[in-house]
Amino acid sequence: MKKEIENKYTEPSDCPVRNVLDRIGDKWSMLVLLLLEEKGLLRFNEIDKHIVSISQKMLSVTLKGLEADGLVKRTIYPQVPPKVEYELTELGQSLIPHLNTLVGWAKANMQKIETSRLQYQN
């Protein structure tokens, strides 16, 4: 049953909030983006080693999504064994500063949040 009122906090496909959450809201995308920013150019296996406990499948899925969105550029070297490198696109680069301010906020406040959560009795 749809509600009738529509405003900018609705979630049609053009909602900016949904749009940004679709890109960084999942479990791994933000980590991958920040890693690529830091390291610059990485092979599949290198990312896998840096991001502990990500599975090959999820790394593959995540990179595919980021590539489809134009945030990450994928370069295949036609050789055996195959070699594929990933790097941020300009668009991807442009997102990084905003992610970093978020991370900065998190670093500065995670202690407060943790404390609050411990005191919160349900």
Added chain:
Amino acid sequence: MKKEIENKYTEPSDCPVRNVLDRIGDKWSMLVLLLLEEKGLLRFNEIDKHIVSISQKMLSVTLKGLEADGLVKRTIYPQVPPKVEYELTELGQSLIPHLNTLVGWAKANMQKIETSRLQYQN
């Protein structure tokens, strides 16, 4: 099977990326935070009307989480029928600017992303 290497991109509980994603990475939290920022002080039903298609359950769950994290303050007025008001805490307020830069980025680039995604042939 745990991998052995650990660095800052791992996801222990003190990872800032995980920390921030846990707060805004879900489907509704960011929308609620931005709405409370805009409107200032809202009752349960008012939030429900503004955020189209959220269910009572998810609104309840979302607000509970935000309250537990100390981002939202909940005030109960002991009367019949009950009246409960929600507003951002100082901590919640401090997060808003970073969310807005993200939203700004999304607004500015969602068209590019959309185009990229359409061209991406799997």
Added chain:
DNA sequence: CTGGATCCCTAGTGATACTG
């Protein structure tokens, strides 16, 4: 090496009904 394909399990979400 870089993935794809498959199976499976759980966490998140939604619908509905109910309550103080």
Added chain:
DNA sequence: CAGTATCACTAGGGATCCAG
């Protein structure tokens, strides 16, 4: 009004195996 309880469904994610 402001939730809770219950059920049921799905998408996200992990493990494992297979392939160019």
